[in-house]
Amino acid sequence: QSALTQPASVSGSLGQSITISCTGTSSDIGNYNYVSWYQQHPGKAPKPMIYNVNNRPSGVSNRFSGSKSGNTASLTISGLQAEDEADYYCNSYRDGNTYVFGTGTKVTVL
Amino acid sequence: QEQLVQSGPEVKKPGASVKVSCKASGYTFTDAFLHWVRQTPGQGLEYMGCISPNNGGTNYAQKFQGSITMTRDTSISTAYLEVTRLTSDDTAIYYCTRDRDGGFSFDPWGQGTLVSVSS
Numbered sequence: 748q749s750a751l752t753q754p755a756s757v758s759g760s761l762g763q764s765i766t767i768s769c770t771g772t773s774s775d776i777g778n779y780n781y782v783s784w785y786q787q788h789p790g791k792a793p794k795p796m797i798y799n800v801n802n803r804p805s806g807v808s809n810r811f812s813g814s815k816s817g818n819t820a821s822l823t824i825s826g827l828q829a830e831d832e833a834d835y836y837c838n839s840y841r842d843g844n845t846y847v848f849g850t851g852t853k854v855t856v857l
Numbered sequence: 858q859e860q861l862v863q864s865g866p867e868v869k870k871p872g873a874s875v876k877v878s879c880k881a882s883g884y885t886f887t888d889a890f891l892h893w894v895r896q897t898p899g900q901g902l903e904y905m906g907c908i909s910p911n912n913g914g915t916n917y918a919q920k921f922q923g924s925i926t927m928t929r930d931t932s933i934s935t936a937y938l939e940v941t942r943l944t945s946d947d948t949a950i951y952y953c954t955r956d957r958d959g960g961f962s963f964d965p966w967g968q969g970t971l972v973s974v975s976s
Contacts, residue, residue, distance in 0.1 A: 750901065783962035785902075792952060792969050793894075793902065798962035836902050840961050844916055846892070851901040 751775065751837055751849035758855040764825040767852045769837035770818060775847055777818040781840035784813060784822045788833045796835075797822060824854070832856045859883040861953050861967035868973045869943050876939045877970045879953035886934035887911040889956040892963060893927065893938045895949040905951075908936055943974045 752770040759765040769776070769784075776782055782800045785793035795804050797813035800820065810825045820839070824831055837849035864878040879891065893905040906917035908927040915927045929936045940947055951970045954963040 779961075781961035785963075792966040793954075793963075794966075795957070795962060795964040798957055798964070799959075804957075804964060838902075838904075838962070845906075845918055846904045848894075848902040848904055 749847075751839060751847055753835075753837060753849040753852045755850070756853045756855065758857055759824075759827045760857045761827055761829065763827050764823060765827060765854065767822045767824075767835055767837075767854070769820040769822070769839075769849045771820075771839055771841075771847070772818055775818075775839040775841040776815065776820050778842070779840045780815070782813065782815055782820040783838045784811075785836045785838065786831075786833045787836065793836065827856055829856050859955070859965055861955060861965055863951075863953060863967040863970045866971040866973070868975065871944055871974055871976055873943050873974075874939060874941045875943060875972050876937055877951050877953075877972065879936045879938070879967050881910075881934045881936070881955070886929075886931060889958075890960075891927075891929070891936045892954050892956070893925075894952045894954060894963075896952070896969075897946070897949040902952075905938070907956075910936065940972070943972075945974050947972065948974045 780800050784797040786796050787793045800815045801813040812823045814821050835852045841847045860882050862880045887910045890907045892907040908915045910929045926939045953967040957964040
């Protein structure tokens, strides 16, 4: 049960845009539009940021957007702000009625 | 306000078992699947499995089959995760979370329960 692959770290300056990739297989991302993204600050529970590839829960800034192409999903944060510095995890539904998380990406705001 | 509140931190010895609770409020408990996710120190999130509060049906991730049991008590809107035969590798924060309306993502999340395994 291998995890989805994310870059370990991504950084950007205030106001810039960054994109985090999440690579899976045809058994998960490639076969289902059930990709979600979670933001986690140190010592806190994960917070949902995107669901079903490109939908934002109520209250989440429109600076966060999601997309998918083939076996890879992406989270883009535009207009990077200091409070965006956190860990980000992707998640996908997978064959066999289960779910799998990504390896996680640490976002640093320069 | 939909909310999941988990039980407090636990310290256990290797070989023991631990049972973590997750109390739901602000919605109908039986309306949505509950999932459990763990996070080992300094590591990422790991999906453990889920339970249907409606009928008690469970589906465990392959890695955890045989070492965990998920149950629920509908009378008090509470789900439970029991982890048996604990080792130091089970030291982690355990989160419960719920199917978002429409399913296939997780919202809200409990605050997490730290389980420490040490001799």
